[in-house]
Amino acid sequence: MRSFTVLKDATRAVLVDRPVPAPGPGEIRVDIRACGLNFADLLMQKGTYQDTPAAPFTLGLEVAGIVNSVGPRVDGFAVGDRIAVYSGQGGLAEQGVFSAGRAVKLPDAMSFEHAAAFLIAYGTGHMALDHRARLQPGETLLVTGAAGGVGLTAVEIGKLMGARVIAHARGADKLEIARHAGADILIDASEDLRARLLELGGVDVVYDAIGGEVFKAAFRATNPEGRLLPIGFAGGDVPQIPANHLLVKNLTVIGFYIGGYLNFRPEVMRRSFETLFQWYQDGKLKPHVSHVLPLDRVEEGMELLRSRASTGKVVITP
Template sequence: MKCFEIPEKGKNGAIVDRDAPEAQSGQYLIDVTACGLNFADLLMGEGKYQERLPFPLIPGMEVAGVVRAVGKGVDPAAVGQRVAAFCGAGGLAEQVAVPAERCLPVPEDMTDIEAAGFQIAYGTSHVALDHLARLKPGETLVVTGAAGGVGLTAVEIGALMGAKVVACARGADKLRVAQEAGAHHLLDSDTADLRAEIKALGGADVVYDAIGGEQFDAILRATNPGARLLPIGFAGGAVPQIPANYLLVKNLTVFGFYWGGYLKLHPEVVTGSMSTLMSWFAQGRLRPVVSQATPLPQAAQALDDLRARRSTGKVVITVNQSG
């Protein structure tokens, strides 16, 4: 099979030929049609991700495709089904083997490109905002990186949950995308005084931060007493340091959250969340945004676009596409 492989930590990846995997006990072997990219794929390639994987490495945490074969203990009737799967790594390939419990059927009206980028972005935002932060109608939710893969889903879900959503993103084009997803207030993170403007809007009750660095520091100082903070990622490069005395004085709560880890820690939460999200999609309440659908041979360029934060919504790699 062809795959996008990174030979060593920090090195550039390339398309290579490798032996295809086989379905082991409890697994599906999937013919991949699309693979969603995540910022974590970049961190994996640099050896900076919280889960250190061996090299050579095939990145790609989530895929959509068709079940080609099943391993021992798996119902053979699954062969031929369209599924979306969280594979953790290995998705940037023509085939990938994934535990059956990490796969779910793709609704008929959801494209493979949409399905490939659905689970992590929407799952992260929904579990973070609903299960952890307990976001309430009327509260003010501040989202950084609001036009990115996870940030845009936080805007959309926050608005669905009845919050007043403040979107922070770079430039008018990205802010327009956030507005279309339901944001009520738009702040240009390159030019706005985030602390002053968020305080002028009444302060933040929940902060969903995908950027880190100076943006997080500014928004932290615009939080209301009892606010909840969700540091989701650090696309800006700097991991924020939160003064404990500030948490104490304002009675703030910080939630550490990694969606993939919840598959082991609280799988029932992830299952329930995904059921809700798929229901919302079927009702037309969620509209996944994919800004790029790039063929596998151009995976390196797509990862560069993700690194430079040139994209909005999800970036998806297409594989085994017919026609």
């Protein structure tokens, strides 16, 4: 089978032929129909992601496909099941072997492309805003990078949770996508973010995927008792948070990494996915996939993420 693999002692991935593995105890083997790309894939290529496996390994954190083999001691899955897996690695391949504990069955109406764009982006948005930040109806939510993979889903979810949603993104086209997802107020990245937020009465919850100066501006416009979620650092700079300002305004900065819940509180993730799948079936969530590319064009997909030229998700279809 073909896979997009980071070779030993390398900092880039290449398409290689690898043997098809057999599933072990607690594992399922999957014919992969779609794999969602994430910014973490870029970091893994460079070896800078907090959860980078030892090389050689195949990139691809989330996949959707059909079970073609079931290993010993697996309950709840059978050959032919349509599933999605928060795999952590191994998704950019024609087949993969994954822990059954990381797999979920798909609603009948969900396409493989939507499924591969769903778990990480929507799971991150929902768990961060609901479980961690405790976003309340009527509060004001700022989403930065609001047309990207995790940002756009946070706009949708924040609106469903009853918040007034402010979307921050670069350019009219990206802001229009955020508006279509439910944003109430749009702020272009060329504007003075802090000044605009203060004009609007400040914000209660910040969901920031950019970092750097954007986070600093949002931090200074957060209302007393506000909560800030530094979700990612697509702008390249990790912000340093002045603790004295936290004290003065009684602010809370909340760490969140969805992958951690696989190990210490998987039930939180399962409950979140149940809620999200129900919202999808009810037509309340509409995944935005800007590009669908075959496996031999995965480098093109990576560059779309690197240059921030995509909106929503980029999906590879092995």
